[in-house]
Amino acid sequence: MHLSDEAAQRLIADILQGDTEAFAPLVSDYTPLFYSLHKRLLPFDTPENREDDVQEIFLRIFRALPTFSTGRSFFSWSYTIAINYIRSRRRKKRRGKQIKPLELDDTILLTLADTNSEDPEEMAVANEAETLLIRALQEVPESHRQVFVLRIMQGLSVQETSQVLHIPEGTVKNRLHRCREQLARWMENHDWQIDPPR
Amino acid sequence: MDCETCHTAINTWVAGQLLQEPHTEETLDDAVLIHIAHCHACSVHFAAANQTLGITGYAATAPADAVQRITRAVMHKTRKSRQFPGGKIALIAAVAVLMLIPFTRERTPFSEPDANVQQITLSLEAPEAETVVVAGDWNGWDTETHHLAKHTQQGVWEIELQLEKGTDYRYQFIIDGKDWIADPNAYLTVDDGFGGVNSVLEL
Numbered sequence: 237m238h239l240s241d242e243a244a245q246r247l248i249a250d251i252l253q254g255d256t257e258a259f260a261p262l263v264s265d266y267t268p269l270f271y272s273l274h275k276r277l278l279p280f281d282t283p284e285n286r287e288d289d290v291q292e293i294f295l296r297i298f299r300a301l302p303t304f305s306t307g308r309s310f311f312s313w314s315y316t317i318a319i320n321y322i323r324s325r326r327r328k329k330r331r332g333k334q335i336k337p338l339e340l341d342d343t344i345l346l347t348l349a350d351t352n353s354e355d356p357e358e359m360a361v362a363n364e365a366e367t368l369l370i371r372a373l374q375e376v377p378e379s380h381r382q383v384f385v386l387r388i389m390q391g392l393s394v395q396e397t398s399q400v401l402h403i404p405e406g407t408v409k410n411r412l413h414r415c416r417e418q419l420a421r422w423m424e425n426h427d428w429q430i431d432p433p434r
Numbered sequence: 435m436d437c438e439t440c441h442t443a444i445n446t447w448v449a450g451q452l453l454q455e456p457h458t459e460e461t462l463d464d465a466v467l468i469h470i471a472h473c474h475a476c477s478v479h480f481a482a483a484n485q486t487l488g489i490t491g492y493a494a495t496a497p498a499d500a501v502q503r504i505t506r507a508v509m510h511k512t513r514k515s516r517q518f519p520g521g522k523i524a525l526i527a528a529v530a531v532l533m534l535i536p537f538t539r540e541r542t543p544f545s546e547p548d549a550n551v552q553q554i555t556l557s558l559e560a561p562e563a564e565t566v567v568v569a570g571d572w573n574g575w576d577t578e579t580h581h582l583a584k585h586t587q588q589g590v591w592e593i594e595l596q597l598e599k600g601t602d603y604r605y606q607f608i609i610d611g612k613d614w615i616a617d618p619n620a621y622l623t624v625d626d627g628f629g630g631v632n633s634v635l636e637l
Binding site: 256259260264268272283287290291295357361364365366368369372388389413416417419420423424427428429 | 441444445448449452474475477478479481482483484485486487488490492493494495496500501502503504505507508509511512513
Protein backbone atom coordinates (compact mmCIF):
# COMPACT_ATOMS: atom_id res chain seq x y z
CA MET A 237 0.00 0.00 0.00
CA HIS A 238 1.55 3.27 -1.02
CA LEU A 239 1.30 6.64 0.67
CA SER A 240 -1.86 8.60 0.03
CA ASP A 241 -1.54 11.59 -2.28
CA GLU A 242 -2.27 13.85 0.69
CA ALA A 243 0.62 12.32 2.67
CA ALA A 244 2.90 12.57 -0.38
CA GLN A 245 2.01 16.23 -0.87
CA ARG A 246 2.83 17.01 2.76
CA LEU A 247 6.24 15.38 2.33
CA ILE A 248 6.86 17.27 -0.91
CA ALA A 249 6.02 20.56 0.82
CA ASP A 250 8.63 19.71 3.48
CA ILE A 251 11.22 18.82 0.83
CA LEU A 252 10.66 22.05 -1.06
CA GLN A 253 11.13 23.97 2.19
CA GLY A 254 14.56 22.41 2.56
CA ASP A 255 13.93 19.18 4.43
CA THR A 256 15.62 16.83 1.99
CA GLU A 257 15.21 13.93 4.41
CA ALA A 258 11.47 13.97 3.81
CA PHE A 259 12.21 12.38 0.43
CA ALA A 260 13.31 9.12 2.10
CA PRO A 261 9.80 7.82 2.99
CA LEU A 262 8.62 8.58 -0.53
CA VAL A 263 11.51 6.62 -2.01
CA SER A 264 11.11 3.59 0.23
CA ASP A 265 7.34 3.60 -0.23
CA TYR A 266 7.35 3.91 -4.02
CA THR A 267 10.35 1.65 -4.71
CA PRO A 268 8.27 -1.58 -4.87
CA LEU A 269 5.92 0.09 -7.38
CA PHE A 270 8.66 1.22 -9.74
CA TYR A 271 10.78 -1.89 -9.22
CA SER A 272 7.88 -4.12 -10.25
CA LEU A 273 6.97 -1.75 -13.11
CA HIS A 274 10.53 -1.98 -14.41
CA LYS A 275 10.55 -5.74 -14.01
CA ARG A 276 7.34 -6.08 -15.98
CA LEU A 277 8.38 -3.74 -18.79
CA LEU A 278 12.06 -4.74 -18.97
CA PRO A 279 11.94 -8.31 -17.68
CA PHE A 280 15.27 -9.33 -19.14
CA ASP A 281 17.35 -6.62 -17.55
CA THR A 282 19.81 -7.49 -14.82
CA PRO A 283 18.98 -6.82 -11.16
CA GLU A 284 21.91 -4.37 -11.02
CA ASN A 285 20.57 -2.36 -13.96
CA ARG A 286 17.10 -2.50 -12.46
CA GLU A 287 18.29 -0.97 -9.20
CA ASP A 288 20.29 1.69 -11.06
CA ASP A 289 17.27 2.57 -13.17
CA VAL A 290 14.94 2.82 -10.17
CA GLN A 291 17.49 5.08 -8.47
CA GLU A 292 17.59 7.27 -11.56
CA ILE A 293 13.80 7.46 -11.63
CA PHE A 294 13.77 8.82 -8.08
CA LEU A 295 16.54 11.30 -8.84
CA ARG A 296 14.52 12.59 -11.78
CA ILE A 297 11.46 12.86 -9.58
CA PHE A 298 13.50 14.75 -6.97
CA ARG A 299 14.86 17.18 -9.53
CA ALA A 300 11.39 17.72 -10.95
CA LEU A 301 9.70 18.33 -7.58
CA PRO A 302 9.75 22.13 -7.95
CA THR A 303 7.53 21.69 -11.01
CA PHE A 304 5.01 19.52 -9.18
CA SER A 305 1.79 21.39 -8.68
CA THR A 306 -0.14 20.73 -5.52
CA GLY A 307 -3.58 19.41 -6.11
CA ARG A 308 -2.27 17.05 -8.76
CA SER A 309 -1.91 13.35 -7.99
CA PHE A 310 1.68 12.59 -7.02
CA PHE A 311 0.96 8.95 -7.80
CA SER A 312 0.14 9.64 -11.47
CA TRP A 313 2.77 12.35 -11.82
CA SER A 314 5.59 10.17 -10.53
CA TYR A 315 4.41 7.22 -12.61
CA THR A 316 4.65 9.41 -15.70
CA ILE A 317 8.29 10.18 -14.93
CA ALA A 318 8.96 6.51 -14.24
CA ILE A 319 7.44 5.17 -17.41
CA ASN A 320 9.05 7.88 -19.55
CA TYR A 321 12.44 6.88 -18.21
CA ILE A 322 11.78 3.17 -18.71
CA ARG A 323 10.66 3.89 -22.27
CA SER A 324 13.90 5.76 -22.95
CA ARG A 325 15.90 2.87 -21.51
CA ARG A 326 14.02 0.46 -23.73
CA ARG A 327 14.73 2.58 -26.81
CA LYS A 328 18.43 2.71 -25.93
CA LYS A 329 18.57 -1.04 -25.51
CA ARG A 330 16.90 -1.53 -28.88
CA ARG A 331 19.35 0.83 -30.58
CA GLY A 332 22.32 -0.70 -28.85
CA LYS A 333 21.96 -4.24 -30.01
CA GLN A 334 19.83 -6.77 -31.73
CA ILE A 335 17.12 -8.11 -29.52
CA LYS A 336 18.16 -11.58 -28.61
CA PRO A 337 15.67 -14.43 -28.68
CA LEU A 338 13.54 -14.21 -25.60
CA GLU A 339 14.10 -17.07 -23.30
CA LEU A 340 12.90 -17.14 -19.76
CA ASP A 341 14.80 -19.02 -17.17
CA ASP A 342 14.66 -19.49 -13.45
CA THR A 343 16.66 -16.35 -12.79
CA ILE A 344 13.85 -14.10 -13.95
CA LEU A 345 10.94 -15.83 -12.32
CA LEU A 346 9.03 -12.88 -11.10
CA THR A 347 7.56 -13.91 -7.77
CA LEU A 348 5.26 -10.96 -8.13
CA ALA A 349 1.81 -12.36 -8.46
CA ASP A 350 -0.39 -11.70 -5.49
CA THR A 351 -1.84 -15.02 -4.50
CA ASN A 352 -2.88 -13.93 -1.01
CA SER A 353 -1.61 -17.32 -0.06
CA GLU A 354 1.30 -18.79 1.79
CA ASP A 355 0.77 -22.13 0.13
CA PRO A 356 4.03 -22.86 -1.75
CA GLU A 357 2.17 -24.68 -4.51
CA GLU A 358 -0.23 -21.79 -5.06
CA MET A 359 2.65 -19.33 -5.08
CA ALA A 360 4.58 -21.47 -7.54
CA VAL A 361 1.55 -21.67 -9.82
CA ALA A 362 1.02 -17.89 -9.68
CA ASN A 363 4.70 -17.23 -10.39
CA GLU A 364 4.76 -19.61 -13.34
CA ALA A 365 1.61 -18.03 -14.69
CA GLU A 366 3.02 -14.51 -14.46
CA THR A 367 6.28 -15.61 -16.08
CA LEU A 368 4.23 -17.05 -18.94
CA LEU A 369 2.27 -13.83 -19.19
CA ILE A 370 5.44 -11.71 -19.27
CA ARG A 371 6.70 -13.94 -22.07
CA ALA A 372 3.48 -13.48 -24.02
CA LEU A 373 3.59 -9.71 -23.45
CA GLN A 374 6.78 -9.54 -25.51
CA GLU A 375 4.68 -10.45 -28.55
CA VAL A 376 2.19 -7.59 -28.35
CA PRO A 377 2.78 -3.98 -29.48
CA GLU A 378 4.54 -1.84 -26.91
CA SER A 379 1.66 0.62 -26.70
CA HIS A 380 -0.68 -2.24 -25.75
CA ARG A 381 1.82 -3.78 -23.36
CA GLN A 382 2.20 -0.51 -21.45
CA VAL A 383 -1.55 -0.21 -20.98
CA PHE A 384 -1.83 -3.81 -19.81
CA VAL A 385 1.07 -3.50 -17.36
CA LEU A 386 -0.19 -0.25 -15.86
CA ARG A 387 -3.89 -1.07 -15.74
CA ILE A 388 -3.86 -4.79 -14.95
CA MET A 389 -0.51 -5.61 -13.38
CA GLN A 390 0.24 -2.34 -11.56
CA GLY A 391 -3.41 -1.79 -10.68
CA LEU A 392 -3.86 1.77 -11.93
CA SER A 393 -7.38 2.90 -12.71
CA VAL A 394 -8.43 3.63 -16.29
CA GLN A 395 -8.25 7.34 -15.47
CA GLU A 396 -4.77 7.05 -13.95
CA THR A 397 -3.51 4.98 -16.89
CA SER A 398 -4.90 7.62 -19.22
CA GLN A 399 -3.11 10.40 -17.31
CA VAL A 400 0.21 8.58 -17.15
CA LEU A 401 0.30 7.63 -20.82
CA HIS A 402 -1.38 10.83 -22.05
CA ILE A 403 -3.99 8.96 -24.05
CA PRO A 404 -7.81 9.15 -23.86
CA GLU A 405 -9.60 6.78 -21.50
CA GLY A 406 -11.36 5.20 -24.48
CA THR A 407 -7.99 4.36 -25.98
CA VAL A 408 -6.94 2.75 -22.71
CA LYS A 409 -9.99 0.48 -22.75
CA ASN A 410 -9.58 -0.32 -26.44
CA ARG A 411 -5.88 -1.20 -26.16
CA LEU A 412 -6.52 -3.24 -23.05
CA HIS A 413 -9.19 -5.31 -24.72
CA ARG A 414 -7.06 -5.93 -27.79
CA CYS A 415 -4.06 -6.77 -25.67
CA ARG A 416 -6.03 -9.41 -23.75
CA GLU A 417 -7.19 -10.94 -27.01
CA GLN A 418 -3.64 -11.04 -28.36
CA LEU A 419 -2.32 -12.54 -25.14
CA ALA A 420 -5.00 -15.22 -25.05
CA ARG A 421 -4.39 -16.06 -28.72
CA TRP A 422 -0.61 -16.31 -28.24
CA MET A 423 -0.99 -18.48 -25.17
CA GLU A 424 -3.52 -20.75 -26.81
CA ASN A 425 -1.18 -21.19 -29.78
CA HIS A 426 1.60 -22.09 -27.35
CA ASP A 427 -0.51 -24.44 -25.27
CA TRP A 428 -0.18 -21.95 -22.38
CA GLN A 429 3.43 -22.93 -21.92
CA ILE A 430 6.68 -21.03 -22.38
CA ASP A 431 8.18 -24.03 -24.12
CA PRO A 432 5.32 -25.98 -25.68
CA PRO A 433 5.88 -29.65 -26.50
CA ARG A 434 7.22 -30.11 -30.01
CA MET B 435 -10.95 -35.74 -17.11
CA ASP B 436 -7.72 -35.45 -19.10
CA CYS B 437 -5.61 -32.34 -19.54
CA GLU B 438 -6.60 -31.80 -23.16
CA THR B 439 -10.28 -31.62 -22.25
CA CYS B 440 -9.41 -29.26 -19.40
CA HIS B 441 -7.38 -26.97 -21.70
CA THR B 442 -10.24 -26.83 -24.17
CA ALA B 443 -12.67 -25.93 -21.40
CA ILE B 444 -10.40 -23.13 -20.10
CA ASN B 445 -9.85 -21.75 -23.63
CA THR B 446 -13.60 -21.70 -24.24
CA TRP B 447 -14.13 -19.96 -20.91
CA VAL B 448 -11.45 -17.33 -21.71
CA ALA B 449 -12.99 -16.67 -25.13
CA GLY B 450 -16.36 -16.15 -23.48
CA GLN B 451 -14.92 -13.80 -20.89
CA LEU B 452 -13.20 -11.73 -23.57
CA LEU B 453 -16.55 -11.08 -25.18
CA GLN B 454 -17.91 -9.70 -21.93
CA GLU B 455 -16.92 -6.41 -20.31
CA PRO B 456 -16.96 -6.55 -17.36
CA HIS B 457 -16.33 -10.22 -16.90
CA THR B 458 -19.23 -12.49 -16.15
CA GLU B 459 -19.68 -14.56 -13.04
CA GLU B 460 -19.74 -17.64 -15.21
CA THR B 461 -17.39 -20.26 -13.86
CA LEU B 462 -16.00 -23.51 -15.12
CA ASP B 463 -17.71 -26.84 -14.54
CA ASP B 464 -16.96 -28.56 -11.25
CA ALA B 465 -15.21 -31.40 -13.07
CA VAL B 466 -12.80 -28.94 -14.68
CA LEU B 467 -12.15 -27.17 -11.38
CA ILE B 468 -11.47 -30.48 -9.64
CA HIS B 469 -8.99 -31.43 -12.35
CA ILE B 470 -7.28 -28.04 -12.05
CA ALA B 471 -6.96 -28.52 -8.29
CA HIS B 472 -4.99 -31.71 -8.84
CA CYS B 473 -2.97 -30.89 -11.99
CA HIS B 474 -0.06 -28.45 -11.82
CA ALA B 475 0.09 -27.73 -15.57
CA CYS B 476 -3.63 -27.03 -15.80
CA SER B 477 -3.56 -24.89 -12.66
CA VAL B 478 -0.81 -22.76 -14.27
CA HIS B 479 -2.94 -22.49 -17.39
CA PHE B 480 -5.97 -21.41 -15.36
CA ALA B 481 -3.90 -18.93 -13.28
CA ALA B 482 -2.42 -17.41 -16.46
CA ALA B 483 -5.92 -17.10 -17.90
CA ASN B 484 -7.10 -15.28 -14.78
CA GLN B 485 -4.08 -12.99 -14.88
CA THR B 486 -4.66 -12.27 -18.57
CA LEU B 487 -8.24 -11.33 -17.87
CA GLY B 488 -7.20 -9.25 -14.87
CA ILE B 489 -9.33 -11.29 -12.50
CA THR B 490 -6.36 -12.14 -10.29
CA GLY B 491 -4.55 -9.28 -8.60
CA TYR B 492 -0.85 -8.60 -8.75
CA ALA B 493 1.47 -7.43 -6.06
CA ALA B 494 4.03 -4.68 -6.47
CA THR B 495 7.10 -5.93 -4.68
CA ALA B 496 10.83 -5.47 -4.50
CA PRO B 497 13.38 -7.37 -2.46
CA ALA B 498 13.72 -5.76 0.97
CA ASP B 499 17.47 -5.36 0.60
CA ALA B 500 16.97 -3.71 -2.79
CA VAL B 501 14.57 -1.19 -1.24
CA GLN B 502 17.16 -0.35 1.41
CA ARG B 503 19.97 -0.03 -1.12
CA ILE B 504 17.94 2.13 -3.46
CA THR B 505 16.70 4.40 -0.66
CA ARG B 506 20.17 4.84 0.77
CA ALA B 507 21.76 5.53 -2.60
CA VAL B 508 19.05 7.98 -3.65
CA MET B 509 19.21 9.87 -0.38
CA HIS B 510 22.98 10.02 -0.54
CA LYS B 511 22.75 11.48 -4.02
CA THR B 512 19.97 13.94 -3.24
CA ARG B 513 21.86 15.26 -0.25
CA LYS B 514 24.84 15.83 -2.50
CA SER B 515 22.83 17.34 -5.32
CA ARG B 516 21.24 19.79 -2.93
CA GLN B 517 24.69 20.74 -1.78
CA PHE B 518 25.92 21.43 -5.29
CA PRO B 519 23.52 23.83 -7.00
CA GLY B 520 24.48 24.22 -10.62
CA GLY B 521 26.99 21.49 -10.32
CA LYS B 522 29.67 23.89 -9.14
CA ILE B 523 31.86 22.17 -6.67
CA ALA B 524 34.35 24.38 -5.03
CA LEU B 525 37.64 22.65 -4.77
CA ILE B 526 38.88 23.26 -1.30
CA ALA B 527 42.50 22.71 -0.54
CA ALA B 528 42.31 20.22 2.18
CA VAL B 529 44.69 17.80 3.63
CA ALA B 530 43.29 15.15 5.85
CA VAL B 531 45.21 13.04 8.19
CA LEU B 532 43.72 9.86 9.46
CA MET B 533 45.18 8.78 12.70
CA LEU B 534 44.37 5.57 14.37
CA ILE B 535 44.93 6.25 17.98
CA PRO B 536 45.16 3.48 20.53
CA PHE B 537 42.54 3.49 23.17
CA THR B 538 44.47 5.50 25.76
CA ARG B 539 41.71 7.31 27.62
CA GLU B 540 42.01 6.97 31.35
CA ARG B 541 39.50 4.48 32.59
CA THR B 542 37.66 4.32 35.82
CA PRO B 543 38.31 1.28 37.98
CA PHE B 544 34.82 0.01 37.28
CA SER B 545 34.70 0.38 33.50
CA GLU B 546 36.02 -2.34 31.28
CA PRO B 547 37.29 -1.32 27.84
CA ASP B 548 35.15 -2.67 25.05
CA ALA B 549 37.44 -4.87 23.00
CA ASN B 550 35.10 -4.60 20.04
CA VAL B 551 35.30 -0.83 19.82
CA GLN B 552 38.17 1.25 18.53
CA GLN B 553 38.65 4.94 19.04
CA ILE B 554 39.84 6.84 16.01
CA THR B 555 40.52 10.46 15.20
CA LEU B 556 39.63 11.88 11.82
CA SER B 557 41.40 15.10 10.89
CA LEU B 558 41.06 17.51 8.03
CA GLU B 559 43.00 20.66 7.28
CA ALA B 560 40.56 23.20 5.97
CA PRO B 561 41.62 26.67 7.12
CA GLU B 562 38.83 28.56 5.39
CA ALA B 563 35.99 26.27 6.37
CA GLU B 564 33.22 27.45 8.66
CA THR B 565 32.01 23.94 9.49
CA VAL B 566 33.22 20.43 8.79
CA VAL B 567 31.04 17.37 9.25
CA VAL B 568 31.80 13.72 8.57
CA ALA B 569 29.09 11.41 7.26
CA GLY B 570 29.55 7.71 6.73
CA ASP B 571 28.22 4.23 7.05
CA TRP B 572 28.32 4.32 10.86
CA ASN B 573 25.80 7.16 11.11
CA GLY B 574 23.63 6.42 8.10
CA TRP B 575 25.30 9.28 6.19
CA ASP B 576 23.75 11.75 8.58
CA THR B 577 25.05 15.23 7.85
CA GLU B 578 24.07 16.70 11.21
CA THR B 579 25.52 14.42 13.85
CA HIS B 580 29.30 14.32 13.68
CA HIS B 581 30.77 17.83 13.54
CA LEU B 582 34.53 18.20 13.58
CA ALA B 583 36.04 20.76 15.96
CA LYS B 584 38.65 23.29 14.85
CA HIS B 585 41.70 22.55 16.96
CA THR B 586 44.58 24.64 15.65
CA GLN B 587 45.28 28.03 14.18
CA GLN B 588 46.37 26.21 11.03
CA GLY B 589 42.80 25.18 10.44
CA VAL B 590 42.97 21.52 11.34
CA TRP B 591 39.59 20.04 12.20
CA GLU B 592 39.26 16.88 14.26
CA ILE B 593 36.73 14.49 15.63
CA GLU B 594 37.09 11.40 17.79
CA LEU B 595 34.81 8.49 17.07
CA GLN B 596 34.39 5.12 18.67
CA LEU B 597 33.55 2.57 16.02
CA GLU B 598 32.97 -1.12 16.08
CA LYS B 599 35.94 -3.19 14.96
CA GLY B 600 35.90 -5.72 12.18
CA THR B 601 33.98 -3.53 9.75
CA ASP B 602 34.79 -1.35 6.76
CA TYR B 603 33.29 2.12 6.88
CA ARG B 604 32.86 4.43 3.91
CA TYR B 605 32.74 8.16 4.61
CA GLN B 606 33.12 11.67 3.26
CA PHE B 607 33.64 15.11 4.77
CA ILE B 608 31.13 17.89 4.18
CA ILE B 609 32.54 21.39 4.30
CA ASP B 610 30.29 24.34 5.07
CA GLY B 611 27.26 22.14 4.55
CA LYS B 612 27.69 21.98 0.80
CA ASP B 613 30.98 20.56 -0.39
CA TRP B 614 31.39 16.79 -0.13
CA ILE B 615 34.96 15.58 -0.38
CA ALA B 616 36.69 12.29 0.13
CA ASP B 617 39.46 12.12 2.69
CA PRO B 618 42.47 13.12 0.54
CA ASN B 619 44.88 11.04 2.58
CA ALA B 620 42.81 7.94 3.04
CA TYR B 621 44.78 5.00 1.75
CA LEU B 622 41.72 3.33 0.33
CA THR B 623 38.85 4.79 -1.68
CA VAL B 624 35.97 3.24 -3.59
CA ASP B 625 33.63 4.47 -6.27
CA ASP B 626 30.51 5.92 -4.61
CA GLY B 627 28.39 4.98 -7.60
CA PHE B 628 27.67 8.60 -8.46
CA GLY B 629 30.87 9.69 -10.11
CA GLY B 630 32.72 10.44 -6.90
CA VAL B 631 34.67 8.44 -4.38
CA ASN B 632 34.18 7.45 -0.78
CA SER B 633 37.06 7.06 1.61
CA VAL B 634 37.26 3.72 3.33
CA LEU B 635 38.20 3.08 6.91
CA GLU B 636 39.11 -0.49 7.77
CA LEU B 637 38.93 -1.39 11.44
